[in-house]
Amino acid sequence: MTDEAENAEAVETAETADIESTETPEVAQATQEVEVSSEDAEPTKSEAESGDEPTEKERKKNSFQERINQKTRQAKEAEQRARQAEEATEDYRRQLEQIQSNAPKLPTLEEFDYDQEKYTQAMAEYNAAANRSAVQDALTDQQRFQAEQAKKEAQQAMVQAFTERTGAFRDEHADFDTVVQDPSFKQGAAMTQAILIADNGPAIAYHLAKNPGLTNDINQMNPVAAAMELGRISARLATEAPIKTTNTPTPVTPINTASKGSEKSLDEMSADEYRKFRGYK
16 A cells, blocks of 8 residues: 555544544533433432321321311201201291181181082182191191201211310310319300300310309300300410420429529539538538
8 A cells, every 4th residue: 555545544534533523512511411311300219218208297187187177067068958957947837827827717608608519619729728738737847857857967067076176176285174174164055056166166165164254254145245255265266376285294393503602513512612502500
């Protein structure tokens, strides 16, 4: 091979190597982004497992709150059904009164000059009205029974909702049962109903049981005034931060190991200083 041929081949080889190894800045950046995105798209197992998960206490609290919400919702639905049944009963009663007020009196032959045909027609109208009244009376009784049943169901639902709320409140106030079951805590009808209905009913009961004077004042009020006062108490308690109480005895305050006027600890005192500190002569 001649020198010219060898030189040409060397130049061609160098150019080919440059083309294969050369990488533009845009290509390099794109390659880095692909690599980074691949790393981000595949988190490690430890990262996946280290997500924020609720603690056992939080899960228990959430479950408690879900049950409270469910029972409260059921109580409100039952109360709505009771109101509707009560309204329907009132409608049936009004219809019955109207039928009875418009019902003809028992006809006699004398009223129709002993005209048998007219008398027979009057008796037919009388019997038809009596039948309508009897049917309406039966429907009213049936509706009244349904209203009573709906009212009982609503009351039971309210009690169940209150029980769930009490369980949650008791977790924050360990002395709840002791406080509200005190024989001196007397509840009037308006107070009992307000405690059952309110979302923070247990807090109201707890507050009133701890304030017998206030409880007595409310029990002396008429139902409307008592309901208004209990509503104000409920609103005020709802804005206050709960204070957690426990049955754990109050810790004994430790005895100071140094007098107020001394800067020495017991270990630093001399025998005379220690005797003076303890009050020995």
